[in-house]
Amino acid sequence: MITGPALLLALMEGAVGAAVLALTALGLSLVFGVMRVINIAHGEFVMLGAIIVWWCSAELLGAHPALGFLLALVMAPVVVGLIAMAADWLVLRRINYDPERTIVATMGLLYVIQQSVLMTYGPDARPIEPPVYFRIQLPWFGYSGYKLIVIALALLLLGITWLILSKSRIGLYMRATRLDAETAQAFGVPVRRVYASVFALGAMLAAVSGVLIAPIQQAHYLMGADPLLLSFIVVIVGGLGNLRGTLLAAALIGIGEGMIAVLFSPTLAKMIATLLVALVLIARPGGLMRESAP
Amino acid sequence: MTLLETRGLSRRYGGVTAVNDVSFRLEQGEIRSIIGPNGAGKTTFVSMICGRIPPSGGAVFFEDHDITNMSPWKRVMRGIVYTFQITSIYPKLTLRENVALAVQRRLTAKPGLHLSLSPDALDAAIDEALSAVGLNNEADRLAGVLPYGHQRLLELAMGLALKPSLLVLDEPTQGLAPGDIQPFCDLIRRTAKTSTILFIEHNLKVVLDLADRITVMDRGAILAEGTPAEIERHPAVQQAYLGD
Amino acid sequence: MRQAAFRSYAFHIAVIAALFLLQYVLPAYHIGTFTRIMVYAVLAIGYNILFGYTGLMSLGHAMFFAAGAYGAGLSVYWLGFGPIAALLAGVASAFVVSLLAGIVVLRVSGVAFLIVTLMLAQAAFLATLYFNTITLGDQGIVLSLRPIEMAGLSFALSDPSVKYNVALAAFAFALLFSLWLLRSPFGRILIAVRENEARTKLLGYNTFLYRFWALVISGTLSGLSGALYCLLFAYVGASFASLQYSTLPLLYTLLGGTGVTLGPLAGTAIMYYLIDISSSFTSSYMIIVGAALLVITLWFPEGIGGWVRRFLRRKPA
Incomplete structure (x- = not known):
């Protein structure tokens, strides 16, 4: 029997999942929207974010866990952004962003990143202390204050990304490149740098979501698979490259997945999400894939 | 006997109407040309006939059957064959393989698994189609390396190999060398003995030479229709299309 | 044209004969390795039909491989099937999974x-x-198999030489089947779909159906590979469905050269040995797979097959 409080708890857990998923999926969708590149290694950037939190808190052992966390919140996007830029420079640019070859290349990247972490960090899943310890006491249960902070931070970061995309010059460049890279180039948009920054920005969003979930889950070298699967589901439902659709789908799927995960089982939740997408595809062939302006 | 008929056929893209309420008839055995300025909706119109673009309204009848919702491949099986305005061939395959795909479609028209084909029947039909367009000596070259005009002839050979009852050609002489145009007209006339021909064409000399009747389109609608002589005299046509 | 067909079959049969003779020359360890290579090559041949010939790149062949493996393994473990019945059960379940997947993807x-x-x-x-109550999840199922009874003789699947020849038989079947398929009228259309789908549709072919059957054939062959792997090595586990088994056939096919019938075998053999050697140095041996994918994309997009083909073409005929 599912009681009211259990449902409320599930809803809250779902909201946390949705907030983090929105960040991850937005990164994937942004990269596809501007560069027409599907980044199979996207989940590994999430994993790197979580591993970096562990490094930071391990380095600052003894200090307050919040210090390590804050450091990671700055370090993870910087480090992962640089890795992504290097990947763009060394690999993607050389194959001219050819869709099929980039997929193979990012698949290679997935293994290189994942296995490098296995070599250095090891095969263990390690718990990470949350930066703050307070519980919100509701009449039925206590709730981790950190998780509410995650929601707040994720919303803040989504807002910042939105501002960057809609108000800044780089955002304008991105939108121009997205519409037509050749024309944008002709009008003086530095398309190559736009590509590098978009790929980095997408990776940074993934890394930050990795930082945020690390204290909730654990840091493990194989943890990239789940966020990748969920982001894929989100971009298929929301429309590839459609940012508004991505956010909406992330909210729906994140909450739904989180609720089923709490009430039944996390594995079941992901299977149901996938099956739903499959059913929708059968009912509306190709209909979900329409692209529209962000 | 009417081979093809459209009733109130329309196609809208967002707010733009490319083809507006076109009712059109084509008699069996005719050579019909569609002319008109750029953007008149000619290609959209024939694309709806062959099923490449679904209409927004109206209906298409072929041999008195409503084929409006029929898939493009089924229309080919019924005898409607289309050649693209922008050449569409298999550049990485040889000419022989290009035409083989068309021949195979005809030889496997009957239902069944067709796990093998008689190589002799295949070869004979390929040679026939390639000879018809004068490319039989190039059969083993890759289609992609041919000059553009020859690629167009190859596409025509693929169309002929299907032995269509209605052959729809979209600007067939575009890209042909001047010396290839007369042989092309002869070929169309020979083909017309067994097929009905509907072609969009900008080269008026070819149109006046080949067409039994001409349909003039402008802004998505039919402006005039008649024999070449009638069309040449038509005042609206002279003004809108032929100029002075 | 007919002579070319004859030469092509003769060449492929010669390769199979060479693999047969190899078991009398190779040391025991490499016999085991080649057994695995031939089983994986069946997976890669299946993958090549979809990717190399039809032009559809799948990142999900693990589900077909696992369908074959679980179909075979579970029917042995829960229903007490013999090896041959289990193999058929594996292939049948991969066929069903391919049909269902095809409708969606x-x-x-x-x-x-x-x-x-x-x-x-x-x-x-x-x-x-x-569903770990049935599959035993991560831990997997270790099988004990009855010997194959055939014509009054009994073949134990634990015998390395029996394993080798069973794998060879499956490989020979897959190779000759793919060769025949691609030379058939059906294969011609698959290539046409890859080269220019719009044109193929307007030549009168229902291209959706051809892509669909290419997927089903490809998935079923991959399932044959999974079923064999499970039966020859008497184990099935969740790792058979992991991303690795989708990546590997892609890598084997790319390395061997897409759209070349013998490409999968070449790609599988080389990659298998690379992974095998590096796994004796590090537990992170999958990094070799990542590096190989990057190297192939950047510097070797045509694979071995493309390279050999170019070499043959340069040679005066």
Whole structure:
């Protein structure tokens, strides 16, 4: 029997999942929207974010866990952004962003990143202390204050990304490149740098979501698979490259997945999400894939 | 006997109407040309006939059957064959393989698994189609390396190999060398003995030479229709299309 | 043309004969290795039919491999099937999974196709974990198999030489089947779909159906490979459905050269040895797979097959 409080708890857990998923999926969708590149290694950037939190808190052992966390919140996007830029420079640019070859290349990247972490960090899943310890006491249960902070931070970061995309010059460049890279180039948009920054920005969003979930889950070298699967589901439902659709789908799927995960089982939740997408595809062939302006 | 008929056929893209309420008839055995300025909706119109673009309204009848919702491949099986305005061939395959795909479609028209084909029947039909367009000596070259005009002839050979009852050609002489145009007209006339021909064409000399009747389109609608002589005299046509 | 067909079959049969003779020359360890290579090559041959010939890149072949493996393994473990019945059960379950997957994944094209195949395969992987009362999840099932009884003789599947020849028989079947398929009228259309789908549609072919059957054939062959792997090595576990088994056939096919019938064998053999050697140095041996994918994309896009083909063409005929 599912009681009211259990449902409320599930809803809250779902909201946390949705907030983090929105960040991850937005990164994937942004990269596809501007560069027409599907980044199979996207989940590994999430994993790197979580591993970096562990490094930071391990380095600052003894200090307050919040210090390590804050450091990671700055370090993870910087480090992962640089890795992504290097990947763009060394690999993607050389194959001219050819869709099929980039997929193979990012698949290679997935293994290189994942296995490098296995070599250095090891095969263990390690718990990470949350930066703050307070519980919100509701009449039925206590709730981790950190998780509410995650929601707040994720919303803040989504807002910042939105501002960057809609108000800044780089955002304008991105939108121009997205519409037509050749024309944008002709009008003086530095398309190559736009590509590098978009790929980095997408990776940074993934890394930050990795930082945020690390204290909730654990840091493990194989943890990239789940966020990748969920982001894929989100971009298929929301429309590839459609940012508004991505956010909406992330909210729906994140909450739904989180609720089923709490009430039944996390594995079941992901299977149901996938099956739903499959059913929708059968009912509306190709209909979900329409692209529209962000 | 009417081979093809459209009733109130329309196609809208967002707010733009490319083809507006076109009712059109084509008699069996005719050579019909569609002319008109750029953007008149000619290609959209024939694309709806062959099923490449679904209409927004109206209906298409072929041999008195409503084929409006029929898939493009089924229309080919019924005898409607289309050649693209922008050449569409298999550049990485040889000419022989290009035409083989068309021949195979005809030889496997009957239902069944067709796990093998008689190589002799295949070869004979390929040679026939390639000879018809004068490319039989190039059969083993890759289609992609041919000059553009020859690629167009190859596409025509693929169309002929299907032995269509209605052959729809979209600007067939575009890209042909001047010396290839007369042989092309002869070929169309020979083909017309067994097929009905509907072609969009900008080269008026070819149109006046080949067409039994001409349909003039402008802004998505039919402006005039008649024999070449009638069309040449038509005042609206002279003004809108032929100029002075 | 007919002479070319004869030469092609003769060449492929010679390769099979060479593999048969190899078992009398190779040291024991390499016999085991080659057994695995031939089983994986069947997976790669199946993959090549979809990717190399039809032009559809799948990131989800693990689900077909696992369908074959679980179909065979579970029928032995729970229903007490003998090896041959289990093999058929594995192939049949891969066939059914391919049919179902085909209905879903072919609704989309281009990059969406890749995403949906990967998505479904991940869901299949999760399913093997979720239904762990049946599959025993991560830990997997170790099988004890009855010998194959045939013509009054008994062949124990634990015997390395029996394993080798069973694998060879399956490989020979897959290779000759793919060769025949691609030289058949059906194969011609698959290539046409890869080269220019719009044209193929307007030549009168229902291209959706051809892509669909290419997927089903490809998935079923991959399932044959999974079923064999399970039966020859007497084990089935959730790792069979993991991303690795979708990546490897892609890598084997790319390395061997897409759209070349013998490419999968060459790619599988080389890659298998590379992984095998590096796994004796590090537990992170999958990094070799990542590096190989990057190297192939950057510097070797045509693979061995493309390279050999170019070499042969340069030679005066």
